[in-house]
Amino acid sequence: MAEATEKAVCELLADSLVAHGVSHLYGLVGDANLFMVDAYIRAGKGRYVACNHEASSVLAAIGYAQVSGNIGVATVTHGPALTNIITPLVEGVKGCIPLVVLVGDTPPHDLEHLQTVDQRELIKATGAGFVEMRNPGTAMEDLARAFRLAAVERKPVVFNMRVDLMWEKAPAEKPPVRQAVSIRAVAPEGEMFDEALGMIASAKRPLVLAGRGAIEPEAKAAILDLARRLEAPVATTLKASGLFHGEPFNLGVFGTLSNPVGADTIMQSDVIIAFGASLSWLTTVSGAYIKGKRIVQIVGDMQENARRTEPGLVFVGDPALTARRIIEVLDEAEIPGSQATDENLRKRLEAQAEEFATLPTLPETTPGTVDLLATLRHLETAVPKDRVLVTDLGRFIHTTWKVFTTTEPHNFVYSAHYASIGLGMGEAIGAAIAGSDRTTLLVAGDGGFMMGGLTELSTAIRENLDLIIIVCNDGSYGAEHIQFLRKSMDPTTSLLFTPDFAAVARSMGATGIQIRDNSEVPVAIEAIKHRQGPVLIELVLDPYKIDS
Structure with a gap:
């Protein structure tokens, strides 16, 4: 035929x-x-x-x-x-x-x-x-x-x-495939770049920051080589979380989520060299983290440049080529390292890691509820470290980001670009399929999960995804609840009347565990460890006692 x-x-x-x-x-x-x-x-x-x-x-x-x-x-x-x-x-x-x-x-x-x-x-x-x-x-x-x-x-x-x-x-012809034009920026040059090189060479406490625009392997390697040459600690924006996982002088996330040692080190730095980071108000803590510091920012294109909000020297350049060029100039001029990555910083970071590894006692809370931070810390021990993390948006989110770290940027899914709740479950489905060799963890609030989570729970079950869902159920729209309380008003309008999410999950064919008491935490941990298909863990929280 x-x-x-x-x-x-x-x-x-x-x-x-x-x-x-x-x-x-x-x-x-x-x-x-x-x-x-x-x-x-x-x-x-x-x-x-x-x-x-x-x-x-x-x-x-x-x-x-x-x-x-x-x-x-x-x-x-x-x-x-x-x-x-x-x-x-x-x-x-x-x-x-x-x-x-x-x-x-x-x-x-x-x-x-x-x-x-x-x-x-x-x-x-x-x-x-x-x-x-x-x-x-x-x-x-x-x-x-x-x-x-x-x-x-x-x-x-x-x-x-x-x-x-x-x-x-x-x-029925062969389908055309238009390849995207490969445009790679070069290392910047000129008088302004010479000024930047002078700032870097004279830095006493430099810090190297990487954003989502600098997470490719070649860029990561070059940026780390630069940090070692400068003897500078490294940090990332939230969306580049995990890029420097395992590095001895990794400060973690730079910004509102900084850990205590990281925040102190950032405040003491005098020059920040930022690759592929837009330096938004969240990254800079409304400018507080870069106030009085000299900034050298390397971005991949002018689109990224248009989003930056703070002053400093800005260059469009390839992260890897630019980092290598800076190293070359430092070597030619025989500039010594800064000694910012000293034994004191190493010990402080190690002590902080040991402190975090110690599980907190589960505190007593309002009857029928559990403590958000302590419970998440205990649940974290059961979730594989090489996980994909997806979060919806809500007042639980900062606690979640601090507890559940990731080992590389592609394991972190950010769903809050538009500041909308209810987007997490949809993104978790695609993330779980793309990262099918890893466990995907979704943390959502009750309001967001009512919007989009219940709708697609059956999809996750049908696809038999390795998906752990933690629903933080405080019975309210958190941001609105907070605003009512700040004005000493009745927050009833912000309250929700949600179903028993765990029972709903079980009725649909998933594993569902509701935690209303500290004694139920080990049950949830065992369910996570022995899961087969999606697992939903519902944390019942007191809306008046959530430290976000």
């Missing part, structure tokens, strides 16, 4: 996804995308993960992208499906996360179609890219352009595909 010379557009798009190496497609089908999804599944080259809500599909792609380092891919149908993904698209835009989202669209001639909406304008408002599938003959070329834009511009790109074109025929 002769090979077909034409294929339906829905099949051509599936072929294009395969050609782009899409190993996982997250989605929810409707009349405008179901045949494309079916063709992708039948091709047998990738895995389709069905979600229960369109927003979760895109969030799963975001979680997958953060853990895998690849472009996340999702698909939904038209109209209300598209309006359901507005918040996840904004989250992806603010996080500079490359995604391609294949979205259906209604026929332009059907003016009375109930789901017609101006999709281009909606997407434009989110800041995401928009690529229109022009006609059947350009379908694969247009989709290739969407992939390239997502990679180059580091943001979500919506690929808009009309439902009335899905069964139109076009030549």
Whole structure:
């Protein structure tokens, strides 16, 4: 039988996804995308993960992208499906996360179609890219352009595909794959860089900081070599957590989450050399951590530069090449090390690590509740160290980030770029699939879990994910509860009436443990250690006694 010379557009798009190496497609089908999804599944080259809500599909792609380092891919149908993904698209835009989202669209001639909406304008408002599938003959070329834009511009790109074109025929040619242009910045030069070199050479207590823009292996190696040459401690932004795991002079997270020794060392530093870090108000503690210090900041592009908020010397440069260039100049000038990484700092860091390793006693709290920090510390002992950490947003989050550390940046999934609660579970699904060789831990609040967690718990169970979910149930919307109390007002409006999350999890086929008393903590630990499939641990907390 002769090979077909034409294929339906829905099949051509599936072929294009395969050609782009899409190993996982997250989605929810409707009349405008179901045949494309079916063709992708039948091709047998990738895995389709069905979600229960369109927003979760895109969030799963975001979680997958953060853990895998690849472009996340999702698909939904038209109209209300598209309006359901507005918040996840904004989250992806603010996080500079490359995604391609294949979205259906209604026929332009059907003016009375109930789901017609101006999709281009909606997407434009989110800041995401928009690529229109022009006609059947350009379908694969247009989709290739969407992939390239997502990679180059580091943001979500919506690929808009009309439902009335899905069964139109076009030549079955080899799908084009537009490779993203490889643009590597060089090491900076010029008078201003000479000034920066002078600042670094004269530093008495330098500190080297790395952000998410400097986590690739070559950059990490060069930055560590620079720190050793300067005899300077290292630190990371929150989103680069774990980059320097195991290094003797690693201060941990630089910013509002700094540990005591790290905070003290940061305050004593005189020059900070920051690679791939935007120096946001959270990283700098509203400027307090860099006040009076000389700053040398190396960013990968001007987009990153536009987000910085503090003064200093800023250069667009490749992190690895720039670090190597600084080392070269220091060696040529025979500049000695700073001796900032002395025995005293080593002992202080070691003592702090030993103190943290000592488990706290579980304190008595309000009857029917447990203490957040102490309980999380005990649960942490049962969770594998090489874990993927995903957090929703809430007043529990700072405690969680301090207790559950990660061993490398791709093991940390940040879901708070848009400061929205309810995004964690969707991202945890994609993260757990991308990091299937590791355990994924999601920590969420009761309000956020009611929004998105219960919706997708069945997805996690169906996919049999190695997922541990800790729900911090304080029976309230935490931020709002705090604001009422600060004004000495009745916080009743901020209170929630949630179900027994553990019982709901059990009814759906997962393991569910509710902790209302310290005696139940060992039961939860055993459930985590012997889990088979998703486990949900519900911590019942007193909303009036949470130290965030």
